[in-house]
Amino acid sequence: VxxxxxxxxxxxxxxxxxxxxxxxxxxxxxxxxxxxxxxxxxxxxxxxxxxxxxxxxxxxxxxxxxxxxxxTMIMGMTSSFDYLTDNSTMIDYLSYMGVSTSVRSEDTYPDGFCFYDGYWWMIGRMNRMIYKYDPDWTYTGISYPYGAGGSGAYFAGDIEYYNGKWYLCGSTLYGVNKVWEYNLDWTWTGALWSVSGFPDGIHHYDGFWWVIRYWPGGGSDVRKYNDAWVYQAVSYSLTSEDGYMHDLLHYDGFWWTIGETGDNIYQYNDTWDYTGNSYDVIENIPEAFAFRSPYWYVLGFSSDTVFVYDNIFRVGxxxxxxxxxxxxxxxxxxxxxxxxxxxxxxxxxxxxxx
Known part of the structure; x- marks a missing residue:
């Protein structure tokens, strides 16, 4: 027995x-x-x-x-953790969870943001500051001036942590487009590089920097740079999808961008061919986005708010x-x-x- x-x-x-x-x-x-x-x-x-x-x-x-x-059962990624999903498919990447946090008390011109070392770090372009938040977007009361130390950084577009340093893209007061390097305490290292076009999003992936940019009148593309910020003569137009792209990231085997014209997040394969998949966000002017498992975070310029989205699965x-x-x-x-x-x-x- x-x-x-x-x-x-x-x-x-x-x-x-x-x-x-x-x-x-x-x-x-x-x-x-x-x-x-x-x-x-x-x-x-x-x-x-x-x-x-x-x-x-x-x-x-x-x-x-x-x-x-x-x-099949339709559920968010969080609830799908209670099930086997080997025979399941992801049917959508963005479902608004009804969770949002206003950052207007800190700055009325929020732009790029990044998660590093257990905290969110956000650009406030109105006050030319970097603000530090807890994982739930509670403001820590800590901020750093990104234009201090003679860097000349004025209109910041995005930030990214890489290899022990912070990198900020944007332009000077006089419209000279650059990328600046900072220490972890946001003191400028003295290093900066010139880039073509206004850089509104940067992301380091697979040994290279990728820069998303747009220009007045409508037009967007993404460019590839090495770690010394030398342009690799590789670029891809994104204008057909959205003429005002603001940010990019690589996740789950795909490139993702967020654009203002359609208020959408767009999906591309590794060679920047558009897959035809796009996902609407509720913010009218989405400036930046990030994925921190299991949620997506979208930063809105018009609302000065961070919105939280879940992934959606169809589970067998x-x-x-x-x-x-x-x-x-x-x-x-x-x-x-x-x-x-x-x-x-x-x-x-x-x-x-x-």
Whole structure:
């Protein structure tokens, strides 16, 4: 006769134990798949016809669930952590969660932002400051003047932390477009580089700097620079999607940009071919965005507000597989299925999991 050990694995008992029906079997596991952490429960079996299921019944490997729903469950990324998502698809990247934080008390011209060392760092162009926030966007009361020390930085577009330094792109009071380098305490190192066009977004990826820029009258592109800020003669036009792109990032195997004309986030492949996917944001003039798992953050210029978005998954129910002799499926509602075997009579089950 088979029973289970403390880990839920089947073991052979020396003495038959016929008083151990499988009517409530729940185990919790942590699984890593594609770098993501998932949490799930084994299904709890409740026999609808009163039939008792014994441990030794499940030593037969031919048991299977019949009638498993082919429907899918739509949920945010956070709630999807409670399910197996190996057979699932992401159907959308942006669903507004109804969560937002105003930064107007600090600055009425917020621009680029970045998450580093457990804090958010945001440009305030009105006061020419860098503001420091807790992860939930509570202002710490700490700020730094990015134009101090003779840097000449005036109209800041974006910031990025890389390799022990801060980098800020923008222009001087007289419209000279540059990138400045700062220490971690936001003192200027004295290093600066000239770039062509107004740089409104920068991102370091795969050994290179990528700069997004736009110009008056409408027109946007992205340019590639090495770590010495030498232009690599590589650029891609983004004007067909949006003439006023403001920021960019690389996430989940794609490039992403955010634009003012359509108030959208746009998706591109690694060679900057537009995938045709775009996602609307509620802000009229989105200046910057970032992804910090599991949420997207969008900074709005017209509202002086940070908005929080969730990822959306379509999760399949039919993970119909045998785990240590037990059958597993997942659902967000009560399902009626049959437990079948070529050598045993079918047993109807009412299955309800998270």
């Amino acid at each position: 088979y029973s289970t050990d403390s880990e839920g694995e089947l073991i052979l008992r020396d003495t038959p134990n016929l008083d151990a029906p499988i009517i409530a079997m729940t185990e919790n596991y942590l699984m890593t798949s594609n770098g993501k952490l998932y949490y799930f429960d084994y299904t709890t079996f409740s026999s609808s016809d009163g039939t008792t299921l014994y441990q030794d019944d499940f030593s037969n490997p031919d048991w299977y669930l019949d009638g498993v729903s082919t429907d 129910k039919s993970n119909n597989k045998s785990i240590s002799g037990y059958i597993y499926m997942q659902t967000d509602q009560t399902e009626t299925v049959s437990l079948k075997s070529p050598t045993y009579s079918p047993i109807d089950l009412a299955i309800n999991t998270r």
